[in-house]
Amino acid sequence: MRTFIKTLVIAITLLISVSSSNAQKKKAPVIEIPEFAIDETTKLVVYNEVVQQKGTKGELYDKALAWAMKFYKSPSNVLRERDKENAKLVARSRFYTFYTDPKKGTKTRMGTIEYTLTFAFKEGRYRYEITKINYKAQSYQGVEQWIDGNKKEYNYATASYLVQVDEELKKVVADFKASIAKVEKAAESW
Numbered sequence: 001m002r003t004f005i006k007t008l009v010i011a012i013t014l015l016i017s018v019s020s021s022n023a024q025k026k027k028a029p030v031i032e033i034p035e036f037a038i039d040e041t042t043k044l045v046v047y048n049e050v051v052q053q054k055g056t057k058g059e060l061y062d063k064a065l066a067w068a069m070k071f072y073k074s075p076s077n078v079l080r081e082r083d084k085e086n087a088k089l090v091a092r093s094r095f096y097t098f099y100t101d102p103k104k105g106t107k108t109r110m111g112t113i114e115y116t117l118t119f120a121f122k123e124g125r126y127r128y129e130i131t132k133i134n135y136k137a138q139s140y141q142g143v144e145q146w147i148d149g150n151k152k153e154y155n156y157a158t159a160s161y162l163v164q165v166d167e168e169l170k171k172v173v174a175d176f177k178a179s180i181a182k183v184e185k186a187a188e189s190w
Contacts, residue, residue: 029102031159033150034166036143039131045143047130047169053180057087057121060180064089064119064126067179071172087121094136097164099157110157112136113143113165117172126180130169 039046053060061084068091072078081090094114100107116132135141143165146158 029156030154031156031163033147033159033162036147036162036166038144042131043144044131045133045147047173048128049173050125050127051177051180052125054124057123057126058084060121060126061087061089061119063180063182064121064176067176071175071179089119089121091117093117095168097161100160102156110161113161113168115169128173128176130172133165133169 036045037047038044055063065079065082068079068089069075072091072093078091078093079089080092081088083089092114094112097110097113098107099110112135114132114134114136115130118129118131120127133143135143143162146155146162150159150162
């Protein structure tokens with residue numbers, strides 16, 4: 001009888017300690033999903049803007065090309081179309097996203113996100129468009145599916161990927177806008 005009571009006391013103690021340790025586990029923080037612009041015709045996420053900028057279309061094209069050559073690690077692989085005559089530049093690039101475990105805090109690489117960046121130039125202005133943003137897999141998997149999925153049922157992982165995609169693409173935009181807007185000093189002639 002004593003062994004039964006001791007076993008019962010041990011079992012109850014273990015149950016209480018397990019249930020209290022479960023109550024102390026961290027819950028995944030709720031991440032606010034950024035707003036994405038969706039193109040009406042393609043139904044794809046798009047970042048686009050027409051920017052007023054001094055310069056001829058050739059000068060703006062040259063500045064954008066110089067930016068791409070400096071910004072991307074392997075510009076010959078990234079730049080898919082260089083058309084100075086029609087003032088068009090197309091790049092296809094990628095970056096990694098990471099999953100940070102909210103309980104352990106460990107960070108692991110999730111996968112690769114690809115996007116297409118297109119520039120068009122006219123006198124005194126240029127237009128950029130980032131589209132075809134997708135998770136690199138055997139078939140096309142646009143980030144639009146994560147947005148729709150999060151509308152139906154919140155998912156910490158995809159919400160964090162969407163935040164990373166938005167932050168990374170905004171960095172790209174800010175970097176080339178700053179680069180193209182730079183006024184270069186004319187070299188002194190001797």
